Amino acid sequence: MQELLNTVTLGSIYLLFALGMALAWSTIGILNFAHGAIFVFAAFSAHFISEQVALPMPVLILISILVGAVLSALTQWLAFEQILKRSTNHRSAELRVLIGGIGVAAIPIAIVDKATASAPFGFSNSTYKTEVYEFLGLRMTNTSLIVIVTGVGIAVALTLWLRASRQGLGLRAIGVDSETASLMGVNRTAMAIGTMAIAGGLAGLAGSLQVFQLQAMGVGTGDQLLIKAFAMIVLGGLGSMAGVILGAFALAGAETLIFAANLGTWVDAVSFGLIFIVLLLRPQGIFGRQEVRRT
């Protein structure tokens, strides 16, 4: 039972991170490789400010969300939009967006690395205090309660918004055929920047929650999480938000089991192996309907 609780907590953080990535990838077609760097940098910004003044938890989380959203929207506006404008075919644009993302990601990561001298950082100066509840023999902190409620709540809200709202319809239309969608009155550029801002905000939220949950964060966390999020999205099926939710909890469950079996150093192999198996056996993922394009 305790393992199940840990799985849900870990899965909720994974979920928040992967949701933003999946949203941008499945609608505006941008696999943002800087997503992990935004996650780390947003959490670091909150840490940096909390070093100066002691702030309560909601303010720190808000700072992270804002920094993440601004950074992500800027990346979209200054890098990805420019690449899309300048490339002729879809395939080369995809690769250039990926490479551009890798380049952009190096910048905030290098700044954080320099500022922290590669040491993990945390919110030790925050006014937030962790409390432990005991319930039917289960140990649970107030942090993990917040993490679970936020993660699941936002995932459900985002799924419903994408399905039911008018903007959600517009976004999904861009995902199917961006040219026709813009003829139907969807403002693609504004939508794209807005989507990336939401994605970045979610990354920032995941970042600060992860720091509250684990007490500290290393600079390399972002890259690992990026590959894991890719595994979750591929497992669930690109284009399906329910798939991302399933993918996040499945991966978290598998990793918790590995830890419980005392095989901690193998934990990263799970997500990487999962990518392989899914891509080979069912490339469209569990809930994916559309075939992966093959050459």
Added chain:
Amino acid sequence: MIAWYTTNAVVLQATMTTLLLALSIQLPLRMGVFSFAGVGCFGIGGYTAAILYAKFDVDTWTAVALGTLLAGLLCYLLGLIIHKLSGLYLGMATVAFTLIIAVVATNGGSLTGGASGIFGALGGITNLHVFLLLALVIVGLAISEYGRFGRRIDTVREDPELASALGINVARYRKLVFLASGLIGGLAGAVTTLLRSTITPAEINFHMVVMALTVIIIGGSSSWLGALIGAIVITWLPTVLGFVADWEAIIYGFLVALAAIFLPSGVLGLAKNLIHRWRTRRGTAPDAATTPGGEPGAPEPERSLASTQGGTL
């Protein structure tokens, strides 16, 4: 000259090994296969050579050869499995492959030395040896860039459907490029490890993928010459400009992002464009008045072909 060489031998060595690694990523990219498996093969080649040399007393060149072959073989098997995947999916599968190699190396126990890696595998390799091996690889790659074979590879990259309509076995090309990339990556790993005497799992990480990609993107992905330009920029910039060393990662990040936006074919593509423009301007001016020797008139159609090729990438 000799004094210059002795002071810069280490940087020269780094340039050559970086170039080898970059070439192993660039070759599949030239064929439209977005594979980072070369970095994983660097790890396989490096670990195999180091283990054979340090723990089984195999001599240097046998260790290098076995490391290279094993990396090539494993990369080919990987290619057999994943060559049908497209674009990003293939790219991420190869990143996963690379990171799995690092996890296996961490968990290899006494054979791979765990997280601290292998020490003391200093083989008898000199800079001349590296230079000769590099020259060999470059000659092979240069052959693949010219003539019929070069055009076939370009077609496989630009339009796989057209290529198979022309009778090119696209799947075979894509599988074989994994073998070639694995061999070059394995060679790079084996040589680098036995030169430096150590290898750790922490080296085979995402950072190395980024570095290899930086070299290719800055220089240009269409030719080995581009990788050479990129490798020189990456290894010599910190020695020429002192402040670069402090802000290395930030500057490379900017360079990669800028190159991805403005210079998709790298410095080499820019240079080719400028040369082409200069030539056509010089070529057309006397062409209208007097044509001495008829030399500028003849290669006209070839030039226009080159300009359209430069434009698509």
